[in-house]
Amino acid sequence: MSKRDEIIAAAIRLAEGSQPGHANLSVRAVAKEAGVGPSTLRHYFPTQSDLHEAVMRRAFDTVVNDFSISDTTVSPADRLYECCAQFLPNHEHRDLQLEAWFGMHLHALGPERRGVSHRLLEHAHEITYDALHRWLNQLAREGHIDPDAVKPAATLLFTTIDGLSLHAIIKPETTTVDVIHEQIKWTIDELLRPERHGEP
Template identity: 60%
Template sequence: MTRRDDIIAAAIRLAEQSSTGQANLSVRAVAKEAGIGASTLRHYFPTQSDLHEAIARRYMHVAINDFSIDDSARDPAERLFECCAQLLPSHEHRQIQLDTWLSAHVNGLGPERRAPVRRLLEHSHEVTYDHLDRWLQVLVDEGHLDAAEVAPSSTALFTMLDGLALHSIITPERITVDAARDQLRWLIAKVLEPKS
């Protein structure tokens, strides 16, 4: 692991040890956790924004779980649902997750958009598509899906996940956590439906 990786790992440890939304990811706190001086940290991350962006990028890669997508003994639709459902808001943290999703999109795409947030949104899309493509490819390899269906299925799934988040904000009484999960199950059934 490089020194840069050590610094990011230290920052993630700090974030994980903190209460939700209370992480102290200041240069001093992260440098102390990494066992280095603040000037060394600044060499790798000249601004606090650079540090926060690197942390967010790394976290995106470890935050999405592949669960048991490779377990061919399990139903393919259930495996794909398990993987995709983690990208939906949960019962416990629904409002925080939806507020974070909306804030990221407003700050990255809105009239006063911020370049670092836009870059993080773009990166999160790349990471999400990479995971969706990988999960679908597993199902292709097992004969549950045609290879030509990976790209459109990946786009359909991601579009539905984002759409469900938006509709959960606009009409929360209609798109509840359970309703969103039902819609995701419906789409996965369509994706994996045998084509005649």
């Protein structure tokens, strides 16, 4: 592991060991956790914002799970839904998840938009698109979807997930957690319909 990666790992340990919203990611605290001097940390991360961005990027990189996408004993629709469901709000944390999703977009695109927030949002989008393509390509290799449909299918799933999240904020009484999950299941069933890729 490089020194840069060790510093990021130390910052993540501090964040994970703290109460939500109270992580001490100061230069001094992270340097101590990483076993380096503050000047060494500054060499890799000239500003605290640089360090925070690196930690957030690493968190995004490790958060997406492929679950059972390669398990051919499970139906393709169930596998794809299981993977997509990690991007959807659930009953236990609905409000917190939607608040975080909206806040990330507001900081990146709102009137007081920040460069670091925009870069992190772009990175999160890239990771999500990469995951959707990876899962759909797996199903295409198995013959469950036309390979030429992978790219538009990934875009459809991504925009459906984002659109449902927005509707859940605007109309929470009708766009419930159950409605969101059922809509994604329906969309996946439509994408994987046998007649869409030449099966009788």
